[in-house]
Amino acid sequence: MKSHVVERFKFEAAHAVILNGKPEEIHGHTFRLEIAVEGPLRNGYVIDFLQLRAIVEGVIKKLDHRNLNALFENPTTENIALWIAGEVEKKLPEGVRLYRLRLWEGDENGVEFEF
Numbered sequence: 766m767k768s769h770v771v772e773r774f775k776f777e778a779a780h781a782v783i784l785n786g787k788p789e790e791i792h793g794h795t796f797r798l799e800i801a802v803e804g805p806l807r808n809g810y811v812i813d814f815l816q817l818r819a820i821v822e823g824v825i826k827k828l829d830h831r832n833l834n835a836l837f838e839n840p841t842t843e844n845i846a847l848w849i850a851g852e853v854e855k856k857l858p859e860g861v862r863l864y865r866l867r868l869w870e871g872d873e874n875g876v877e878f879e880f
Contacts, residue, residue, distance in 0.1 A: 767803055769864055770811045772818055774798040776825045780833040780840040791832070794870045796842075798825065798849065802857060803864035812861050824852040842870045846878060 775797045781788040800821055804811040828849075833840035837848070846868040854863050862880070869875035 766806070768806055768811045769801045769803050770814065770817060771799060771801045772814065772821060774800070774818075774821055774825055776829040778828050778831050778833050780837075780845075782841050783839045788834070791834070796828075796845070797869040797875075799865075799867040800853060800863070801865040802861050804861040807860075812858065816858075820856045821849075821853055823856070824849055842868055842874065842876045846876050850878060850880065 775795055777793060777795055779791055779793040781791040783789075798821070800817070802812060802817060828836070828845070833845065837844050846866055849868065850863055850866050853866075857863065865877065865879050867875055867877045
């Protein structure tokens with residue numbers, strides 16, 4: 766049996782995506798993040814919610830209230846999501862893996878990755 770633990774987060778950031786070699790106007794979003802991890806049940810849980818929350822909050826604090834162009838060559842939602850995934854994966858305990866990540870840029874536009 767596989768079990769998934771899901772947590773939701775949000776952060777504020779600005780970016781100007783590079784389209785056809787030119788940056789669009791810088792603008793901000795409330796980004797909404799959903800992370801699902803997978804692993805075996807040990808003592809009745811996969812990972813403590815607070816442990817997962819601490820891991821992800823430690824990653825997204827590097828993005829919160831920042832100009833993402835200072836951190837990414839092209840801060841598309843896809844590139845931001847993949848960076849978050851890589852950082853979270855490095856910090857997960859043994860036996861727990863990233864299963865899914867959804868990152869919403871505002872209320873209507875988002876990306877989803879399954880691993």
